Amino acid sequence: MESTEGFLRGATKLNAYDGTRQEPIVPTRLFTDANSEEEWRNAGFYSILSGQNAQASLLYRMLALGKTHQFKDNSKLPEELDISIRRENQCPTVDTISEYEKSYPLTGMPFAVSGLTDDEFSTISGWLYQGAKVSEDQVELNKNEISSIEEWESYLNQTSNQRKLVSRWLYEHLFLAHLYFDDKQDNTHFFELVRSYSPPGEPISIVKTRLPNSEPEHPIYYRLRLVKGITVHKRHITLLFDDKLKKHIEKLFFTDKWDVDILPGYDYEARANPFVTFSAIPAKARYQFLLDHAEYFTRTFIRGPVCRGQIATDVIRDQFWVMYQDPANDLFITDPKYRKKVEPLLGLPGQDDNLTETKENWDKYKDKRNAYLSLRDHHYQDAPLNWTSTKAIWDGGGNNTNAFLTVFRHFDNASVVRGMVGQVPQTLWWMDFPLFERTYYELVVNFDLFGNVAHQLQTRLYFDLIRNGAEHNFLRLLPRDKRKSVLNDWYRGMGVVKTYFTYAPLDIDIRTEETFSSDDIKNELANRLLTQFSQVNAAGNDPINRCQNQHCFRVSQTDWKQKADSRLSRLTNSSFQEKSGLQFLPELTFIRVKHGDERTVYSLIRNRYHSNVAFLFGESLRYKPEKDSLTVYPGIAGSYPNFIFDIETDELEVFEKSLMEAKSEEAFDALVENWGVRRTHPKFWQIFHDFTQWQREQKPIDAGVFDANRYENL
Incomplete structure (x- = not known):
């Protein structure tokens, strides 16, 4: 449709x-x-x-x-x-x-x-x-777009081996993107990077392989194809594809001299291990490109086809912050001998989907991962780097707000926003290049939506290891004698078993360079990050969720929006233990607040607490609802609203108090009757699509139609 x-x-x-x-x-x-x-x-x-x-x-x-x-x-x-x-x-x-x-x-x-x-x-x-006649959508590209397509296709189809290899790497990393050429232009069209058997200037003859790194039958060309149809938010993951980016690619990938005599193929090993396949390309260039567009890449595996359904998403916490290791402090980037030694160990499971060999394949790749981590720990122990310090965290070059992201899980889907949003989360991820690239290839490039249970199971299980690796990296910033207690808090109950038999051993040998003055070491370090990296934290001090004084609002907003911020901020400081109406809220609620002819929107995100996220099944047994928390995000977070409240500004105080006092289902039903937009509301579609319209006005590039498929029956 x-x-x-x-x-x-x-x-x-x-x-x-x-x-x-x-x-x-x-x-x-x-x-x-x-x-x-x-x-x-x-x-x-x-x-x-x-x-x-x-x-x-x-x-x-x-x-x-x-x-x-x-x-x-x-x-x-x-x-x-x-x-x-x-x-x-x-x-x-x-x-x-x-x-x-x-x-x-x-x-x-x-x-x-x-x-x-x-x-x-x-x-x-x-x-x-009258015959149900449907005319095909006719889109007329402007001169700018036609020129940009010609320039990019010419650039990506240069014939030297170095150029071909970089173009392949770029294609495999951008095939899911909705590319656009100008962020200052109205009625922007979006394009996708595809492989074609026909060269630029001819109609595209699409390469119909299952995966973007499957072997084509004939020589290929990289082409840009118009994205047709309605822009749907859940698949709309955008990237600016302009001259500035082209110059950046040129500088990143071709400043240093490097050669490739024989181009890699598309066999099993080439697909399973991108580190070996693209080893000729400078590692620093590859990693820096990921960092510069960290939000885009994180969205591809958090919002992409792989992250659909409860079993796909229960591998992650409901809210966590993500940060990245600085390239200058990543041995994979700085030490060629170390890189050569570990590259063969970084292969990914899931290419072989033989049901009878699933356990054998899984054990093979798990053993490789463990061997890699053993080598990593050994080399980092002797590394002449100050890497167990916040100085080893990528700072975005002082201005790139991709440096810190927040991921929210909404039960059977997830979303990503820039900055450290919400209260200090239970867990934080610190990704280095091998972790980041493996996550992308396992969950995006090598994920086959149409594959069988063996393929999808191996994909899901490996992501569990990725998460644990990113958590362990963060723990290295904490005192050695306190790491185990923090890890045990993250893996309560049967989760402790996996820390012994599946996950890598916790590093308690390498000393942190950070010093601490309190017993609450995780929160102390998190608050240090907020201060040290304030310049690249897109969420700023997040006064709605981390109100430190009486001003629980964004000072840049108008008076009525400040009052709305302040009123909704009260919800974030309330405990779910108090049995308020918060207990009846779904994972993601959109709120429209109206003030005369103006309106603004918020996302109320319920962060469900689990004793651990280490297993495929039995999530309900690990769920602790009394420990849930609420994040109020000013704007749109998520693609699948579970419910909508539509409120006038002068009713916001009554709404907030009614929600906090709704200790029974009957009281919550009364609140829904007053302000709720049920699926059967006579203006359901007008209100539902107004959130898209609001986003078009605020962030037109990211705007798309939301999916009502998870809208609940409150």
């Missing part, structure tokens, strides 16, 4: 997101795996438009079903109507739609939300009666 081509393609009974299938399925990527309706029909897709007549089409029947069974305005949906993403979906055809209508009368379109008005239903019905 996001594009003309998808609309015409129709429906399929295949489930792309299936983590239990024993065999991989044929990919069904729009704009890639087929190019015409006929090809999609041959691939098993069927039309939602055609039938004996307009009223027989699937689209009409589903809309008519929704129109027949409309819900009372702003009422709760019936309990028997399952709206979760884990529901058992049905996929009727023209032949089975009558039976479907009888069995599932409440599941018409739009599904489980405010229905179409009479005028809207009449418009679509009339269009269907």
